Amino acid sequence: MSTRSFLRLILLAVGASIVAMMSWGAARFALFSSEVGRKREIPEETLVRLRGDDPVHVPDAGVWLAKRGGDSEVLALDDRCTHLGCRYKWNASPGQFDCPCHGSSFSIEGDVTRGPASQPLRRLSILRKPGENARLVDAPRR
Amino acid sequence: MSSASFSDFLLHLHPRTIPAPSATVRFTWCLGGLTFWMFVIEIVTGGLLMLQYVPTPAGAYHSVQRITHVAPYGFFVRNLHYWCGQIMVVLAVLHMVRVFVTGSYAAPRRLNWVIGAALLVATFMVDFTGYLLIWDDRSLWAWTIARNLAANVPVVGAQVASLLFGPEQVGDEVLVRLYAWHVIVLPAALTILTAWHFWRIRKNGGISIPL
Numbered sequence: 064m065s066t067r068s069f070l071r072l073i074l075l076a077v078g079a080s081i082v083a084m085m086s087w088g089a090a091r092f093a094l095f096s097s098e099v100g101r102k103r104e105i106p107e108e109t110l111v112r113l114r115g116d117d118p119v120h121v122p123d124a125g126v127w128l129a130k131r132g133g134d135s136e137v138l139a140l141d142d143r144c145t146h147l148g149c150r151y152k153w154n155a156s157p158g159q160f161d162c163p164c165h166g167s168s169f170s171i172e173g174d175v176t177r178g179p180a181s182q183p184l185r186r187l188s189i190l191r192k193p194g195e196n197a198r199l200v201d202a203p204r205r
Numbered sequence: 206m207s208s209a210s211f212s213d214f215l216l217h218l219h220p221r222t223i224p225a226p227s228a229t230v231r232f233t234w235c236l237g238g239l240t241f242w243m244f245v246i247e248i249v250t251g252g253l254l255m256l257q258y259v260p261t262p263a264g265a266y267h268s269v270q271r272i273t274h275v276a277p278y279g280f281f282v283r284n285l286h287y288w289c290g291q292i293m294v295v296l297a298v299l300h301m302v303r304v305f306v307t308g309s310y311a312a313p314r315r316l317n318w319v320i321g322a323a324l325l326v327a328t329f330m331v332d333f334t335g336y337l338l339i340w341d342d343r344s345l346w347a348w349t350i351a352r353n354l355a356a357n358v359p360v361v362g363a364q365v366a367s368l369l370f371g372p373e374q375v376g377d378e379v380l381v382r383l384y385a386w387h388v389i390v391l392p393a394a395l396t397i398l399t400a401w402h403f404w405r406i407r408k409n410g411g412i413s414i415p416l
Binding site for chain 2: 088089091092093
């Protein structure tokens with residue numbers, strides 16, 4: 064093999080791998096589908112096990128499930144802070160949701176107790192069918 | 206340069222022979238060609254971004270956030286698009302300065318100077334509409350200011366403003382209007398003007414050398 068054809072081969076291989084990597088990235092980007100079509104489901108037993116004043120996070124469904132002490136109704140709150148979309152967490156000692164990013168706080172019902180968030184947490188409706196996972200859908204605005 | 210480079214399309218894009226001085230890097234600095242390659246990158250990355258961008262007031266900002274922080278390689282595609290867009294403006298201006306300094310705008314290249322000026326304006330406009338499409342606070346106020354400026358044009362101000370920037374009240378129509386300018390009308394204009402610009406170069410006897 065002559066030096067020239069060897070160098071041409073190397074150049075071709077390098078070029079092909081660069082093109083392949085770029086195409087790989089472009090294809091990953093093009094085929095990405097956002098959470099618009101995401102199935103938000105929770106197992107029935109998660110709902111059954113839920114105790115009052117002790118919210119449970121279901122990260123896969125993107126939801127916090129909460130129940131007030133004596134109440135039987137389950138609240139489903141979208142797990143993203145309404146300020147800039149961080150995932151907030153439950154803080155048991157004052158009994159509120161705290162956002163780690165900018166310090167917003169929400170009551171167990173999702174109302175703002177401290178800014179910078181100005182909108183209450185987004186409530187989801189729970190659709191239950193016997194023998195199936197419960198499905199979460201957007202609730203009409205309060 | 207043979208006459209075939211005027212009639213044959215491929216030879217016109219890339220003639221067999223060109224005058225030696227027009228290949229001198231220190232004369233042209235490749236500025237026009239580099240501007241063109243920035244435009245090619247903009248077309249490729251812009252085509253990818255179109256797959257994920259949502260041109261509505263409610264969806265635009267969130268889709269940009271999704272592209273930047275969630276979609277695989279989205280940060281890379283978006284930053285390429287953003288920075289090559291910025292660099293394209295800089296290179297176009299530098300190219301214009303170079304053409305001016307070397308006196309390459311003089312006859313018989315006067316028409317090509319005018320086409321180049323139109324290309325510069327189209328580049329500014331495509332850059333500005335891209336800035337608005339992010340639809341964050343800066344975009345909203347830039348849109349408001351630009352729309353008010355356009356509305357101050359005597360006699361036809363209201364028509365110009367609504368043609369360029371959509372209705373006065375922010376709604377879906379506004380972003381669709383800006384999107385149409387950004388992805389269809391202006392890139393098409395840039396493509397046609399660029400082709401004309403390059404053709405005039407050959408027609409006028411090559412890049413910028415004294416005639």
